[in-house]
Amino acid sequence: MLTCPVCQGEVPEVLGAPEQRCPHCRAVLLASGGVATPVSAEENEPLGPTEADAAGALRQGFGVWLQNLGAFTAFWLVPALVTAATTLIGYALGLGEITGDTGEDWRFYAVSIPLGFLDFVTSLFFVGGVAGMVAEAKDRGYASLAHGYRTLAQHGDRLFTMAVLVGGLMLLALALILLPAAYFTYGEPTTGVGILLLLFLIVADIPGFLILYWFLFAIPIAALHPEWPPGRAFRESRAFAQRNRTIGFTFALVLLLIGTAVVSYLLTRTLNLGLQFSGGTGLPGPMLEALTAFVAALLASVLPVLISVHYLGSVAVPAAPPSPAEAMVAAAEAPEPAPTRRRVRCPNCDTPILYESTGRPVLVTCPTCGRQGTLR
Amino acid sequence: MIVRRWVFEVNAPGDEFCHHMKEALQRKGLLVGEAKVYDFSVRGFGARGYVKLTHHERGIEAQVKVKGVFGDVPALEAALLDAGRHAQTELLFPR
Numbered sequence: 001m002l003t004c005p006v007c008q009g010e011v012p013e014v015l016g017a018p019e020q021r022c023p024h025c026r027a028v029l030l031a032s033g034g035v036a037t038p039v040s041a042e043e044n045e046p047l048g049p050t051e052a053d054a055a056g057a058l059r060q061g062f063g064v065w066l067q068n069l070g071a072f073t074a075f076w077l078v079p080a081l082v083t084a085a086t087t088l089i090g091y092a093l094g095l096g097e098i099t100g101d102t103g104e105d106w107r108f109y110a111v112s113i114p115l116g117f118l119d120f121v122t123s124l125f126f127v128g129g130v131a132g133m134v135a136e137a138k139d140r141g142y143a144s145l146a147h148g149y150r151t152l153a154q155h156g157d158r159l160f161t162m163a164v165l166v167g168g169l170m171l172l173a174l175a176l177i178l179l180p181a182a183y184f185t186y187g188e189p190t191t192g193v194g195i196l197l198l199l200f201l202i203v204a205d206i207p208g209f210l211i212l213y214w215f216l217f218a219i220p221i222a223a224l225h226p227e228w229p230p231g232r233a234f235r236e237s238r239a240f241a242q243r244n245r246t247i248g249f250t251f252a253l254v255l256l257l258i259g260t261a262v263v264s265y266l267l268t269r270t271l272n273l274g275l276q277f278s279g280g281t282g283l284p285g286p287m288l289e290a291l292t293a294f295v296a297a298l299l300a301s302v303l304p305v306l307i308s309v310h311y312l313g314s315v316a317v318p319a320a321p322p323s324p325a326e327a328m329v330a331a332a333e334a335p336e337p338a339p340t341r342r343r344v345r346c347p348n349c350d351t352p353i354l355y356e357s358t359g360r361p362v363l364v365t366c367p368t369c370g371r372q373g374t375l376r
Numbered sequence: 377m378i379v380r381r382w383v384f385e386v387n388a389p390g391d392e393f394c395h396h397m398k399e400a401l402q403r404k405g406l407l408v409g410e411a412k413v414y415d416f417s418v419r420g421f422g423a424r425g426y427v428k429l430t431h432h433e434r435g436i437e438a439q440v441k442v443k444g445v446f447g448d449v450p451a452l453e454a455a456l457l458d459a460g461r462h463a464q465t466e467l468l469f470p471r
Contacts, residue, residue, distance in 0.1 A: 001385065012464055015383035015434060017457060023465040053420035053455075056405025313405045 004029065052313040054249040060313060061306035064134060071142045075133065075149075076301035079123040084294035086115040091286035117167055123297070124163035124219055128152065130304035131220035135312055155226045162222045162230055166215055173208035177201065213250045214238040220308045240311065249310060253303055264296035346371060377443045378453060384460050385435040388467040393436050394429055396463035404455055414441070418456065423447030425456055435464075 002011040002020060009024035020029040065072055090112055132151025133144040152159065180197040218237040222230065240246070268291050276282040283291065344353050346366040355364050355375075362375045386393065394415060398408045406420035414426035423444025430437045440456055442449050 010468075012385040012468055013383075013434075014385070014457070014461065014464070016381050021461060023461070023469060053405040056407060056420055060405050310405075313403060 002029065052244060052310060054244070054246060054252075054310065057249065057310035057313050058252060058306060061309035062302070064309055065302045065305040068133075068144060071133070071145050072130065072301045072305060073298055074142070075129060075145055076126065076298060079119075079126045080294050080297035080301075082122045083119050083297040084290040086119045087290040087293045088286055090115055091289065113171075117171060120170065121160075121163045121167040123300075124166055125156075125159055126152070127219045127304040127307070128155065128159035128162070128223035130301070131223040131308040131311075134305060134308040135224055151223050155223060158222055158226065158230070159219065162219050162233065165230065165234075166211075166218060169211050169215065170208065173211050176204040176207055180204065209250070209254075212254070213241055213247060216241065216246065216250055216253070216307055217311045220304070220311050224311075244310075246310070253306065256303060256306075257300060260299035260302075261296045264292050264299060267295055268292040344375065347373070377441065378449055380440040380442075380453065380457075381437060382440065382457065382460060383432045383434050383437045384464045386464045386467050387435065390429045390431065390436055393463045393467060396466045397427070397438075397459045400459035400462040401455065404459075406452075406455060414439075418452070420455065421448035421451040423449050423452040425452050427456065 002013060003009075004011050004022040004025065004027060006027040007022060007025040009022060011020055011022045011029060013020055021027070022029060093111055129148035129152045133148040135147075180201045183197055215234060215237050217240050218230075218233050221236050221240075222228070222233040225233065225236075228236070241250075268288060271291075272282045272288055282288070342355055344355065344364060345351070346353055346369060348371045349366065349369045351366055351368040353364055353366055355362060363372065364375055365372045384393070398416060401408050401418050401420075404420070406418050409417045409419070411417040411426050414428040416427055418425045418427065421444075423442055424447075425440060425442040428439040430439070438456075438460055440453070442453050442456070444452070
């Protein structure tokens with residue numbers, strides 16, 4: 001055992017390991033001749049958690065989502081309803097499609113972008129609640145709903161700020177994509193300019209993806225560490241993404257999001273066809289669009305679960321054991337173990353001897369023949 | 377392929393150490409399975425690892441072999457060492 005020079009706790013050695021780590025304060029130490037010294041005396045950075053496997057996180061996340069499907073779906077009803085409502089409101093205002101007429105389309109953008117932003121921020125806000133559900137009670141089914149709502153109630157203001165910030169960043173990234181898209185719709189680009197704009201359209205996706213990659217974990221982190229300011233949550237999210245190389249994970253989430261939209265489209269269109277074949281007229285257009293958006297949003301409840309499980313899987317290191325002083329106090333306050341009554345037969349006269357055992361060795365005397373012996 | 381031998385300074389039964397180590401690995405999303413020669417195998421980061429635990433005079437010795445041509449072998453090695461440390465901490469300083 002070494003002694004940590006930082007917290008004075010006992011450090012069990014791992015022979016053959018490149019460095020020793022204090023289990024109490026997680027300081028990195030070098031062991032030389034039984035003496036532990038911090039790696040850097042000036043700045044002794046504790047080692048962070050090791051990487052978590054992205055494929056394993058996806059597998060585990062799906063498992064958690066499927067085991068608690070009812071609870072997660074029930075919790076995600078509010079964002080899904082907001083999605084459906086914003087779609088319906090958009091249609092009610094006659095903003096169904098881009099017409100190519102600049103005046104009409106400005107009206108479309110002026111309403112659809114704030115509506116989309118509201119929808120996006122609501123979903124991001126509820127991501128924090130899902131993180132609370134996963135962290136506190138992932139195996140408790142509907143009981144975990146209470147944890148989700150409690151997280152939203154206790155840290156609602158922080159989560160809302162984070163949701164607006166992340167949503168705003170994503171909106172800025174989207175503006176970069178919309179810029180060349182608008183020129184394609186309303187301008188008359190020549191072939192050369194068109195190719196350049198097409199290239200820009202592809203390149204403009206990168207900032208959006210980078211923002212998603214860096215700040216994907218920011219809201220779960222803000223929900224799980226309420227004492228951290230938003231800036232630290234953003235920094236930690238970026239550090240987590242870089243440490244765990246979550247590009248593949250982020251890309252898988254984007255594909256899943258597209259997948260939920262496709263599945264939802266197919267489901268609702270099949271339902272509508274069924275209604276038409278059974279003699280009805282089918283759902284009216286806006287209702288069908290709203291239903292598609294609602295089902296897609298409900299299916300997308302898997303995404304925050306996957307994000308939270310990945311983050312928690314990587315950082316769920318055991319809580320630091322108590323410091324030596326606390327452990328001594330706890331040991332002193334712990335009640336003495338009750339003595340256990342046991343029985344042994346005397347090897348001389350075969351009389352059963354009852355004795356109280358509080359540990360070994362025990363001196364036993366036979367009440368009949370007086371023979372003494374030690375049980376070890 | 378890399379082979380490592382680590383001795384975890386702990387006085388505890390090997391099966392308890394093995395249980396805690398497997399638990400820590402599974403929490404990281406790694407797939408723990410059976411092995412023929414080694415005590416257990418672990419898959420993750422595109423690599424495979426094999427762990428055999430034996431008694432050592434200073435504690436428990438873990439013989440670790442990590443393979444994977446395209447996998448992230450150092451990441452799996454770090455995860456295994458971290459899991460061993462977790463088991464050591466759990467046994468020495470139970471909560």
